[in-house]
Amino acid sequence: MIKLILPDGSTREAPVGSRPREVAELIGKRLAQAAIAAKVNDEIVDLDREFPPLAEARFQILTDRDPASLEVLRHSSAHIMARAVMRLFPGTQLAFGPAIENGFYYDIQSPTPLREEDFPRIEEEMRQIVAKAEPFERFERSPAEARELVAGLKQDYKVEHIDEGLKHHPSLSFYRQGEFIDLCRGPHLPHAGKAAAFKLLSIAGAYWKNDSSRPQLQRLYATAFFSQKDLDAYLKLVEEAKKRDHRLLGKQLRLFTISQQVGAGLILWMPKGALIRGILETYIREELVKRGYSPVYTPHVGRLELYRTSGHFPYYRDAQFPPLYCHPAASALDLCQYRLASGILDAAKERDIGLFLDQAQLAIPGYREAAQSEEKLQCVHLFVLEILRTMGVTIAAYQEATAMPERAAALLSWLVNQEGYLLKPMNCPHHIQIYKAEPRSYRDLPVRLAEFGTVYRYEQTGELSGMTRVRGFTQDDAHLFVTPEQVEEEMRANVELVLFVLKTLGLNDFRVRLGLRDPNSDKYVGAAEDWNNAQTALLGIVKSLGLTFSAEEGEAAFYGPKIDFVVKDCIGREWQLGTVQLDYNLPKRFELEYTGADNKPHRPVMIHRAPFGSMERFMGILIEHFNGAFPLWLAPEQVRVLPVSDKFNDYGKSVEKTLRDAGIRASGDYRADKVGAKIREAQLEKIPFMLVVGEKEQTAQTVAIRHRADGDLGAQPLPPFIEHLHQAIADRRLTRQ
RNA sequence: GCUAGCGUAGCUCAAUGGCAGAGCACUGGUUUUGUAAACCAGUGGUUGUGGGUUCAAGUCCCACCGCUAGCUCCA
Numbered sequence: 001m002i003k004l005i006l007p008d009g010s011t012r013e014a015p016v017g018s019r020p021r022e023v024a025e026l027i028g029k030r031l032a033q034a035a036i037a038a039k040v041n042d043e044i045v046d047l048d049r050e051f052p053p054l055a056e057a058r059f060q061i062l063t064d065r066d067p068a069s070l071e072v073l074r075h076s077s078a079h080i081m082a083r084a085v086m087r088l089f090p091g092t093q094l095a096f097g098p099a100i101e102n103g104f105y106y107d108i109q110s111p112t113p114l115r116e117e118d119f120p121r122i123e124e125e126m127r128q129i130v131a132k133a134e135p136f137e138r139f140e141r142s143p144a145e146a147r148e149l150v151a152g153l154k155q156d157y158k159v160e161h162i163d164e165g166l167k168h169h170p171s172l173s174f175y176r177q178g179e180f181i182d183l184c185r186g187p188h189l190p191h192a193g194k195a196a197a198f199k200l201l202s203i204a205g206a207y208w209k210n211d212s213s214r215p216q217l218q219r220l221y222a223t224a225f226f227s228q229k230d231l232d233a234y235l236k237l238v239e240e241a242k243k244r245d246h247r248l249l250g251k252q253l254r255l256f257t258i259s260q261q262v263g264a265g266l267i268l269w270m271p272k273g274a275l276i277r278g279i280l281e282t283y284i285r286e287e288l289v290k291r292g293y294s295p296v297y298t299p300h301v302g303r304l305e306l307y308r309t310s311g312h313f314p315y316y317r318d319a320q321f322p323p324l325y326c327h328p329a330a331s332a333l334d335l336c337q338y339r340l341a342s343g344i345l346d347a348a349k350e351r352d353i354g355l356f357l358d359q360a361q362l363a364i365p366g367y368r369e370a371a372q373s374e375e376k377l378q379c380v381h382l383f384v385l386e387i388l389r390t391m392g393v394t395i396a397a398y399q400e401a402t403a404m405p406e407r408a409a410a411l412l413s414w415l416v417n418q419e420g421y422l423l424k425p426m427n428c429p430h431h432i433q434i435y436k437a438e439p440r441s442y443r444d445l446p447v448r449l450a451e452f453g454t455v456y457r458y459e460q461t462g463e464l465s466g467m468t469r470v471r472g473f474t475q476d477d478a479h480l481f482v483t484p485e486q487v488e489e490e491m492r493a494n495v496e497l498v499l500f501v502l503k504t505l506g507l508n509d510f511r512v513r514l515g516l517r518d519p520n521s522d523k524y525v526g527a528a529e530d531w532n533n534a535q536t537a538l539l540g541i542v543k544s545l546g547l548t549f550s551a552e553e554g555e556a557a558f559y560g561p562k563i564d565f566v567v568k569d570c571i572g573r574e575w576q577l578g579t580v581q582l583d584y585n586l587p588k589r590f591e592l593e594y595t596g597a598d599n600k601p602h603r604p605v606m607i608h609r610a611p612f613g614s615m616e617r618f619m620g621i622l623i624e625h626f627n628g629a630f631p632l633w634l635a636p637e638q639v640r641v642l643p644v645s646d647k648f649n650d651y652g653k654s655v656e657k658t659l660r661d662a663g664i665r666a667s668g669d670y671r672a673d674k675v676g677a678k679i680r681e682a683q684l685e686k687i688p689f690m691l692v693v694g695e696k697e698q699t700a701q702t703v704a705i706r707h708r709a710d711g712d713l714g715a716q717p718l719p720p721f722i723e724h725l726h727q728a729i730a731d732r733r734l735t736r737q
Numbered sequence: 738g739c740u741a742g743c744g745u746a747g748c749u750c751a752a753u754g755g756c757a758g759a760g761c762a763c764u765g766g767u768u769u770u771g772u773a774a775a776c777c778a779g780u781g782g783u784u785g786u787g788g789g790u791u792c793a794a795g796u797c798c799c800a801c802c803g804c805u806a807g808c809u810c811c812a
Contacts, residue, residue: 105807115741204807205740212809216740219807247804251748260785260803316812318738355738426812460738460810461803469811557812576811608812645769672768673775680773694771704772712772 003056012059014051021047021190024061036069036194037062037187044068046138046187064194064226074099076136076189077126077198077224078106083180084125085110085220088118094182095157095208095217102234102572103223107206109157114218119200122220126198129178133193137176138186146172150183157208157217158183197231198224213348244570246623247466253628253685255636256467256619265464265471267616272636275665276622277615279634281452283732284476284501284611291497293450293478298430300454304420309589310429311525313422314338315558318356321458321471326419329391334415335362336384340408344373377404384411427453428583428608431479432590435604440594445604446486450478452615467620468575474615480607481592487605491541491563491580494609498565498578499545501611506734507625510577512547513564514538515555524558530584535561538582557608559585565613570624577618581608629686629708632736633729640687641668641703642678644694651698655691655718662722683708688736689725707736 004012004023014023020038024031024047037044039060040051051057062069078097081104086092089110097106108114114122141149143162150158162183166172175184177192189195199222206219225231242248250256255273262268269277285295304323307313313320317338325331335357342353350372357364367379381404388395397410424430431449440447454474463469482490502510517524517531524531538561542549549563556562562581566574583606586592593601612618622630632638639659643652649670659666669678675692682690691703702715728736 113741202806203741206808207739210809212739216808218740221807258803264803310812312812319811352738359738428812455812457812462738462740462808463810464804559812571806581812642772644771647769672770674768674770675772676770677774678772683773690772692772696771706772 002051002054004059005056007058007060011056016053017050019048019050020045020059020061023059027061031061031063034063035061036064036066036189037072039068044072044187046136047190048135049138049187070225071099072187072189073195073226074104074224075187076192077195077222078104079136079175079177079180079182079184079188080126080129080192080195081122081198081200081220081222082106082108082182083129083177084122085114086180087125088121089114091154093157093217094155095161097182103201103221105206105219105221107208107217107219109215109217114203114220116203123198123200126195130192130195132178133191134178135191136186136188138173138188139176140171140173143167143169143172146174146183149174149181153181155183194226195224196226197228198222199231199235213351238571241570244624244627245466246468246569246620249623249628250467250620253623255623258466263471264461265459265469267467267470267472273619275636276630276634277619280612280615280618281476283504287497287500288448288450288478291448291493292446293448296431296434296449296451298424298427298434298451298453300424300456301421302424302430304422305416306429306433307422307425308416310426310432310586311559311589312425312429315525316425316457318352318359319457319459320425321423321456322360324421324423327393329387329393330415330418330420332362332387333384333393333411334420335360336364336380336387337408337411337415339364339380340377340384340404340411343404344377347372350376374404381407423456424453425455425457427451427455427475427477428479428586428606429590431477432586432592432606435479435481435592436590440481440604442483442594442596442602445594446480446482446490448478448480450476453477467616467623468569468573470614470616473617475610476612476615477608477610480609481587481594481604482607483594483596483602484605487537487582487607488541490607491537491582492545494580494607494611495541495545495547495563498580498609498611501578502565504732505622505625507567507577507621510565510567512542512549513555513566513576514542514549514551515557515562515564516551516553517556517561518554521554524556526559526585526588531561534582534584538563557581557583559583560608562608567621569621575617575621577613577621578611579609579613582606583608629688631732631734632688632725633732635686635688636665637667637685637687638664638725638729639666639689639691640678640682640685641666641691641693642675642682643668643670644675644692646670646672648693648695648698652693655693655703658718659722662726664722664725679706710736 001013001015004014006012012023021032024035035047038047039062040057082094082097085108089112092108092110095107098104143166147159147162172183173185175182175186175188201221201223204219205216207216208214223234225234253272254270256270257268259268304313322331323334339353345353364379364383367376370376370379395410395414398407401407401410434449435447452474454472456472459469459471480490516535542563560581560583562579564576565578566576568574587603587606592604594604596602641652641656643649652668652670656666656668679690686708688708690706692706693703697703697715702717703721704715705713705721707713
């Protein structure tokens with residue numbers, strides 16, 4: 001017998017080999033009917049799963065009121081969807097089909113690609129399946145039997161998955177639903193009839209096992225609820241959220257624009273957006289001065305050699321605007337050098353570099369057809385010789401070299417002597433040169449150099465998105481050069497600065513991510529010991545500040561670990577805003593020093609940090625956060641004066657002038673429109689205050705105040721109203737009161 | 738970059754392969770207005786770009802550019 005402890009504390013005995021469903025029936029018929037799944041200790045299991053051989057366990061029947069049931073429903077809905085697709089598109093291969101935050105998906109590969117037009121048919125087929133209310137039956141097989149079973153079903157991805165990941169499991173579970181059998185861990189609904197409300201949402205590509213070198217499948221996104229009412233409410237919520245989209249509001253409120261003529265991913269800040277940005281910059285600049293930062297200015301380009309030294313140019317080669325070389329042959333030779341230096345590559349890397357060379361439009365004769373070996377390098381080599389000959393360039397060391405690495409080195413030594421520039425992808429190398437411009441003593445540290453530095457990164461086309469992912473952006477950047485002893489205090493102060501900034505703007509819905517190195521990856525530079533020290537230091541800081549955070553391997557920068565502040569946009573995508581990063585690597589690469597108290601040279605540690613992250617992304621998120629209704633201190637237009645008719649335009653203009661003289665961003669609407677129309681327009685522009693002026697106000701020398709959210713607030717003389725505005729602005733108030 | 742979809746006036750959207758349209762905005766006029774849209778008239782287009790099929794292309798085909806969703810990437 002197993003002793004079950006129910007949520008209310010009561011206990012029940014259940015024989016070994018019995019199932020949750022039987023217990024539910026004993027408790028009550030209605031409960032058994034409403035049951036979706038059960039929770040045994042902390043595990044969610046099928047109603048028909050035998051109890052494990054335990055002496056006692058916490059036990060709970062889950063109904064559609066438990067949030068955990070929703071996940072079960074969605075997982076089962078994924079099976080139902082896959083079954084429907086299999087019926088309509090015979091020969092479809094199935095991959096993974098999990099429940100996700102607001103629904104579920106299934107990755108599939110059908111002989112004919114699915115399109116959104118197919119959704120109604122699929123949904124209809126799903127309804128047919130649901131109407132039959134067939135049970136989900138669980139059974140187990142050994143890995144070898146399981147492999148045979150899925151191979152017999154002609155499910156190649158499932159076979160591959162067993163071979164790659166599951167073959168060492170003692171036993172694998174399957175679920176059968178009518179003719180449909182799927183390898184699956186479960187748990188599932190008792191029967192398909194419980195899947196009351198579902199909707200297919202979108203279709204997109206997704207790589208098999210999230211690996212871009214593997215085949216790309218079709219991912220069908222959908223969602224499911226226990227009732228149509230819940231589904232409708234969810235869909236409505238999504239629709240409402242989409243109205244906050246900064247791309248939409250940015251256009252409506254004329255905050256920014258993107259022109260195809262200027263280029264994709266390049267933000268043009270319109271006057272109103274620029275005004276808000278200016279206020280934010282002033283705000284943070286004042287804060288930095290208080291905190292001992294030194295503002296600096298540096299150019300938008302730098303010598304290539306600088307970025308070779310920092311590592312940015314070679315490391316992010318394919319995510320940068322092409323280098324600007326003065327010599328006409330240098331761009332081509334640079335690409336050839338890059339390829340030669342890369343050596344012989346595996347298939348995945350060869351594909352990537354091939355794509356990169358295609359994108360750079362470097363057509364090396366015979367390269368594509370050449371075997372994946374020394375042969376490809378030979379093509380590059382012959383191409384280099386051709387360039388040297390036709391362009392009249394002599395590189396003696398190259399011509400003399402016999403081995404490919406030697407040739408790559410010879411080319412590089414020619415290239416580094418060429419005049420070449422890079423649009424700066426990072427500000428740190430420039431700030432480092434300012435640090436190096438004078439000898440530094442331990443007494444000078446920390447040196448804190450701050451700049452609104454504009455950087456350029458050639459993001460993949462598919463990544464560009466409004467203001468949140470762009471190709472040119474301005475970081476509210478700073479680099480701190482500190483002694484090892486100062487690291488902790490300075491890191492802490494910067495994390496606190498980020499928290500302060502977020503709080504000022506009411507951005508409370510963020511998460512903290514501790515980005516750590518993936519020890520199995522080769523993409524990180526620097527000594528393991530430095531990494532460990534840095535990571536331990538960061539961990540200590542987030543812990544001591546009492547922040548809830550998630551430590552994530554593989555999320556570090558290539559030169560050091562970081563603490564990121566991540567928020568969600570209106571459609572639920574996550575974006576990194578503020579960041580604080582620790583770096584032992586660049587000080588080494590640039591041989592930074594300060595003189596210690598012992599009169600000997602020491603190496604400083606660098607901290608990279610940006611509380612907003614990028615002005616563009618921050619602005620995008622802020623637009624959505626405020627739904628375009630910026631608080632008074634940020635509103636591009638704070639007050640609009642609305643004369644009731646043009647008889648009162650003169651009085652309106654005097655009110656407007658008084659406001660402007662008091663430093664308020666005010667305008668007036670003196671068109672021959674009714675006041676209702678003027679109000680409507682000001683409301684749509686989300687202007688915080690409207691001042692209606694007519695006969696009464698002119699006579700009494702007052703203004704009738706209307707707030708965009710709170711409506712008519714009655715008449716008041718101008719001076720106290722201005723005083724109120726001044727106070728709210730000074731306090732950076734987020735609400736009217 | 739990849740998969741799927743999309744691109745018509747400043748904005749939101751119409752238009753069986755058969756004369757490119759509406760509303761809003763804008764301009765001019767009338768109205769003199771009291772808390773979310775007064776009325777009349779007018780301007781506005783090489784249908785993203787370039788090719789092709791066709792008697793005829795916004796519509797069909799190809800390439801490129803851009804946008805959207807997701808995947809991969811993200812200093």
